[in-house]
Amino acid sequence: MQWLFDGSEECREIAGAGFFPGKCSQFPSGVKSPHVGWNSLEMRPGSRVLRGIAQHSFVYYTHSFHAPVVATVVAVTEYGVRFAGAVERDNIFGVQFHPEKIRRRGDSRS
Numbered sequence: 001m002q003w004l005f006d007g008s009e010e011c012r013e014i015a016g017a018g019f020f021p022g023k024c025s026q027f028p029s030g031v032k033s034p035h036v037g038w039n040s041l042e043m044r045p046g047s048r049v050l051r052g053i054a055q056h057s058f059v060y061y062t063h064s065f066h067a068p069v070v071a072t073v074v075a076v077t078e079y080g081v082r083f084a085g086a087v088e089r090d091n092i093f094g095v096q097f098h099p100e101k102i103r104r105r106g107d108s109r110s
Helices: none
Strands: 005-008 020-026 035-040 058-063 073-079 081-089 092-095 098-103
Touching (some): 035 073, 058 073
Antiparallel strands (some): 073 081, 081 092
């Protein structure tokens, strides 16, 4: 998902695809990085890519850089900072988390 944005601190010399505005950043030094684990999604209504996923469902992340929260973000997660969990515009979609690992709040499966 990160390479759908304008670029990233991870590789400053290579531009991103530019489908979404903004640059991806490394997590602040106050949190453990890489971010590995379960976090809940705060979703905006009307997302096609997240249709059928319950608000505040937990998703699994493994990443050291995060995308900014911009108008095209349809889900936000917080880990030291608020960051984009999913984006969509027209037929372009991206998720930062592992889409194969989604669980509802209270589900004890891992």
